[in-house]
Amino acid sequence: MIALSPQAGEAFLTQAVAPWPCDTYLRIRHGDTEIAMAAQDASQVLSALRLLTTEAEADGGWSW
Numbered sequence: 001m002i003a004l005s006p007q008a009g010e011a012f013l014t015q016a017v018a019p020w021p022c023d024t025y026l027r028i029r030h031g032d033t034e035i036a037m038a039a040q041d042a043s044q045v046l047s048a049l050r051l052l053t054t055e056a057e058a059d060g061g062w063s064w
Contacts, residue, residue, distance in 0.1 A: 013039060 009030030016022040026042040028035050037045070 009028060011026065011028045013024055014027055014036075015024045024039040025036045026039050
């Protein structure tokens, strides 16, 4: 599990325990809200978010 700042919540990976292969899921929790998606789908979403944040940094909008 990766702990983020309290304002950001937390993100972690989960996988069912079964005798057959199971998908790994990325789960993101913020307050009472939790979302989950297959890690293979999350990879595409995270790549798109990284591109957007890189553009925002380059435009001087904000930085980490």
